[in-house]
Amino acid sequence: MPKRALLMHEGDDVVTVIEAVAAGETVRVATKAGAYACELVSLEDVPRFHKVCLSPLAPHDLVRKYGEVIGEATAPIERGAYVHTHNIASLKTGVRA
Amino acid sequence: MRGYRRPDGRFGIRNHVLVLSSVGCANMVARRIAESVPGCVALENSKGCGQVGSGREIMRRCLLNLADNPNVYGTLVVGLGCETMKPYELAAAMREAGDKPVEVITIQDCGGTVAAIEEGVRLARGLAERAARVEREPMGLGDLVLGTNCGGSDATSGLAANPVIGRVSDAVVAAGGTVMLGETTELIGTEDILAARAATPEVAEDIYRIVHGLERSFTEAGVDVHGANPSPGNMAGGLSTLEEKALGGISKGGSSTIRQVVAYGERPSERGLVIMDTPGYDIESVSGMCAGGAQALIFSTGRGTPIGNPVMPVIKVTGNCETYARMPVNIDFDASGAVEGTSTIDELGAELLGLLERVANGEQPAAEALGMNDFSIFHNQELWCTCLP
Numbered sequence: 001m002p003k004r005a006l007l008m009h010e011g012d013d014v015v016t017v018i019e020a021v022a023a024g025e026t027v028r029v030a031t032k033a034g035a036y037a038c039e040l041v042s043l044e045d046v047p048r049f050h051k052v053c054l055s056p057l058a059p060h061d062l063v064r065k066y067g068e069v070i071g072e073a074t075a076p077i078e079r080g081a082y083v084h085t086h087n088i089a090s091l092k093t094g095v096r097a
Numbered sequence: 098m099r100g101y102r103r104p105d106g107r108f109g110i111r112n113h114v115l116v117l118s119s120v121g122c123a124n125m126v127a128r129r130i131a132e133s134v135p136g137c138v139a140l141e142n143s144k145g146c147g148q149v150g151s152g153r154e155i156m157r158r159c160l161l162n163l164a165d166n167p168n169v170y171g172t173l174v175v176g177l178g179c180e181t182m183k184p185y186e187l188a189a190a191m192r193e194a195g196d197k198p199v200e201v202i203t204i205q206d207c208g209g210t211v212a213a214i215e216e217g218v219r220l221a222r223g224l225a226e227r228a229a230r231v232e233r234e235p236m237g238l239g240d241l242v243l244g245t246n247c248g249g250s251d252a253t254s255g256l257a258a259n260p261v262i263g264r265v266s267d268a269v270v271a272a273g274g275t276v277m278l279g280e281t282t283e284l285i286g287t288e289d290i291l292a293a294r295a296a297t298p299e300v301a302e303d304i305y306r307i308v309h310g311l312e313r314s315f316t317e318a319g320v321d322v323h324g325a326n327p328s329p330g331n332m333a334g335g336l337s338t339l340e341e342k343a344l345g346g347i348s349k350g351g352s353s354t355i356r357q358v359v360a361y362g363e364r365p366s367e368r369g370l371v372i373m374d375t376p377g378y379d380i381e382s383v384s385g386m387c388a389g390g391a392q393a394l395i396f397s398t399g400r401g402t403p404i405g406n407p408v409m410p411v412i413k414v415t416g417n418c419e420t421y422a423r424m425p426v427n428i429d430f431d432a433s434g435a436v437e438g439t440s441t442i443d444e445l446g447a448e449l450l451g452l453l454e455r456v457a458n459g460e461q462p463a464a465e466a467l468g469m470n471d472f473s474i475f476h477n478q479e480l481w482c483t484c485l486p
Contacts, residue, residue, distance in 0.1 A: 004438075047335065049253055049256075049334060049417070050252065050335040051337070065344070066302065066345070068290070069286075069340060070340045071338040071339035084337050085332055085338075088337050090338040092288075092340055
């Protein structure tokens with residue numbers, strides 16, 4: 001059984017897994033309305049309700065969820081990679097050095 | 098729905114006698130009085146003295162407006178006697194502002210705590226006896242001012258709990274009522290979306306003013322918000338950035354036009370969706386909405402939080418089925434069906450609206466039944482010692 005993930009808005013760069021995913025497992029992505037969107041293979045272990053990358057990102061690329069910008073990539077992120085504080089950052093907060 | 102009609106025509110969904118402490122020094126006396134008289138709730142004060150500038154104004158506005166909350170039948174102000182928040186002057190201003198009964202004592206004038214408790218109990222009993230004679234009358238959903246708040250958020254808050262609350266917010270607004278969206282830190286990154294929904298250019302300007310003003314004060318103070326917001330628990334729950342948390346958060350206000358931006362603890366003059374400039378700290382945010390006249394508040398929590406409020410019932414909603422299973426004593430509503438795909442946001446919204454109506458009619462949500470009476474008024478200016486590391 002593939003693991004389940006939610007795509008909150010068309011064009012989002014990330015999906016939210018709704019069960020924990022292990023590296024190498026297939027993730028079936030559904031839209032908010034429950035329609036099939038796509039499948040991808042997770043490259044890493046991802047905890048429940050955390051995010052997986054859908055479209056590859058380069059450093060400083062904007063990251064979208066809910067159809068809106070949630071921050072920028074701070075490292076290259078491949079499709080299927082775990083997306084969290086280690087590779088994306090807020091554009092709005094933090095004292096910039 | 099049935100509520101308690103107040104002299105100004107608004108409806109309370111509770112009929113409390115408020116025992117309001119004008120300063121922390123009077124908290125124990127206020128608590129003892131309220132514990133001794135059924136029908137009373139104590140509001141303990143985290144400050145009330147040693148306050149300067151806008152901190153003093155915020156405290157005064159909130160104390161006056163708390164007595165004005167429709168869930169309050171009447172108020173007993175309990176002071177020490179020498180505090181910045183002059184208790185007799187507060188009581189006089191409350192009487193002037195409305196037709197509700199107001200009594201006042203100070204510990205110094207009563208001759209100590211024992212005498213103050215005795216006199217306070219006597220006055221509170223008189224208020225409670227009169228309050229008990231008020232009966233519920235028919236009221237509508239449009240008579241509600243509904244507060245909203247997020248606390249202990251995780252990724253499910255934005256996926257399920259907040260959108261479900263948003264459906265209730267839309268229903269209240271459509272009925273002619275008022276909904277409050279707050280937590281200005283958690284509006285950062287959503288200001289363009291919110292401003293585009295503003296009723297007038299002035300409201301849009303106010304939205305930018307509070308959000309950009311807060312960002313500027315963080316920068317000027319050299320403070321990195323990250324780590325405090327998102328909090329460690331937010332991040333463990335899958336929220337990576339403040340923008341992500343905020344985008345998930347604003348959906349609890351629903352989708353209607355934003356009519357007004359009000360200051361912390363200020364009563365809105367407009368109906369419909371309003372933004373209150375509140376801090377991200379839940380207890381202060383909820384307390385500010387209570388001062389602003391909310392009779393009930395719906396609170397989304399992914400990780401689970403027990404907090405309540407002494408004056409208004411707080412309804413807890415989670416989108417995380419594990420949290421619902423782990424903390425059933427503290428959570429009222431499970432919205433996780435929207436994550437699991439077993440229910441829709443609309444279905445859950447209708448169900449939550451039913452719960453809100455039952456709570457308005459007297460059903461106690463978890464926080465109220467457990468006596469969770471968390472309360473704190475935001476105090477912003479602390480200049481009395483350097484407190485340097």
